[in-house]
Amino acid sequence: MTTNRLVRLAARPVGLVGREDFDIVDEPAAEPSDGEFRVCVEVISLDPAMRGWMNEGRSYVPPVELGAVMRAYGAGKVEASKHPDFPVGAAVAGLFGVQRYAISDGKNVARLDVDAAPLERWVGGLGMPGQTAYFGLLDLGRPKPGETVVVSAASGAVGQIVGQIAKLQGARAVGIAGGPDKCRFLTEELGFDVAVDYKRDDFADRLRDATPDRIDVYFENVGGPVGDACFKRMNLFGRVPLCGLIHHYNATEDLGGLSGAALRSVLVNRLEVRGFIVFDFAARASEATAKLAEWHRDGKLRMREDVRDDGIDAFPEVLNELFSGGNFGKLVLRLG
Ligand SMILES: NC(=O)c1ccc[n+]([C@@H]2O[C@H](COP(=O)([O-])OP(=O)(O)OC[C@H]3O[C@@H](n4cnc5c(N)ncnc54)[C@H](OP(=O)(O)O)[C@@H]3O)[C@@H](O)[C@H]2O)c1
Structure with missing residues (x-):
């Protein structure tokens, strides 16, 4: 038995x-x-x-x-x-x-x-997290060549794929991660253009320096102060695929939401903020898997x-x- x-x-x-x-x-x-x-x-x-x-x-x-x-x-x-x-x-x-x-x-x-x-x-990367990155970025973020894509939790399962797909679309990829090792991994091994360490006191200044043309697509994985800072850096008609809010998942009290300035950015920049769950795209899962596997096989997508x-x-x-x-x-x- x-x-x-x-x-x-x-x-x-x-x-x-x-x-x-x-x-x-x-x-x-x-x-x-x-x-x-x-x-x-x-x-x-x-x-x-x-x-x-x-x-x-x-x-x-x-x-x-x-x-x-x-x-x-x-x-x-x-x-x-x-x-x-x-x-x-x-x-x-x-x-x-x-x-x-x-x-x-x-x-x-x-x-x-x-x-x-x-x-x-x-x-x-070839499974659920990869599909999340694929559909969230391509269907909802819709990055154009030359645009700036910022992703939080960038060295993680979803984030690492988001940044690399952004590069494959000809966009500029900026990753936000905790600590120098993860930031170095993003730029030196995955080809992100810049990485910003959100644990540093000067995070907001460094985010500003990393996004001289502001942000066209913010792939939101965390919420909290990181999300708030990114919402405030958005460009006119920017897109925010809202994938996750990990900062809040274990909260035992309300940690608060977007600041007034971040909400104002949604209004004045006419941001498209769209929550999604990977299951929403279940009917197209094989499309994502095939593309992710092709990029992976061709050495264009590291995991x-x-x-x-x-x-x-x-x-x-x-x-x-x-x-x-x-x-x-x-x-x-x-x-x-
Ligand atoms: N919508 C969907 O269908 C869908 C599907 C899959 C995943 N998700 C979401 O995508 C996000 C990432 O998931 P994942 O599986 O790829 O996990 P992951 O990024 O591999 O791991 C989570 C990472 O989040 C970062 N983090 C944790 N607490 C944080 C905080 N308070 N502020 C900033 N960063 C924090 C940590 O990285 P650092 O060391 O950089 O802080 C941690 O390594 C999650 O929010 C998850 O719920 C959504």
Whole structure:
């Protein structure tokens, strides 16, 4: 009998998650029925959105129920199958949850080419975060050659792809990240034109120096003071794809929103601020994957993952690294 190790949500966290918010248990792995297969999940994607999925209340997906397996994207290999399209040995990615073995009927599951890239990349730049960057920047940001694109959380899973796609469109890419190492990575390894360290006291001055022609597209990943500073630097008819607000995800009190000056910029510059969720583009997912994979194959798109080998029990601690900037690249937890 195969034993499954899994993480159930035990409580609704307040602030950063703690070990006490989860039950980490062993159970017999279920057997696939007709039309199903069982995946041995090798890596799970740690996404800032997971923190929101643990909260009660209305959102773009229902909250994870107390007692349910924690929701997560993952990738692994089919190891038992009664599904004709998913034979044993096939590499797959999907919403398998934080668990070692998952049963699936194949809905919303992608077959992966592990010769093209390892599993961790298929949950990163070639997976959901890459699609988020692709659609958010190209459909909503619509950068033109010569325009200035600024992206926050720039060294992370989504941000690193946004800046590189901006360059491929002929735009100027400015990344905002925490600390000199991440900033150096953006300019020296990914080809961003400039990187600005938001942790420095003179951040606003450096952002101004980095954007002499102001900002045409601000790809918003964080909110808070970083977002506020960028809204105030926008150009006439600028676009703001609002992808995420990580600064606020663990807040136990209202951290406030845009300042009056930032809101005024929305008005006087007639900004197009558009929130989006990658699922909005689900019908075109294969378009994004094909393009991202082509750029990746041709060496035009680099991807950095931060893979942790700590195993499933480390899920709460590793997840929290997203909120302290402890990750450097797409954060992935290897389960086995
Ligand atoms: N709309 C969608 O469908 C969608 C899909 C995927 C992701 N997202 C959003 O995209 C954003 C980035 O996600 P990701 O998966 O690519 O994560 P990530 O960038 O790989 O990791 C998160 C990074 O955010 C930065 N950060 C954390 N707290 C911050 C703060 N208070 N102020 C400024 N920066 C902070 C940290 O980098 P530094 O060291 O640079 O601070 C950290 O490494 C998140 O807001 C996420 O929710 C949205």
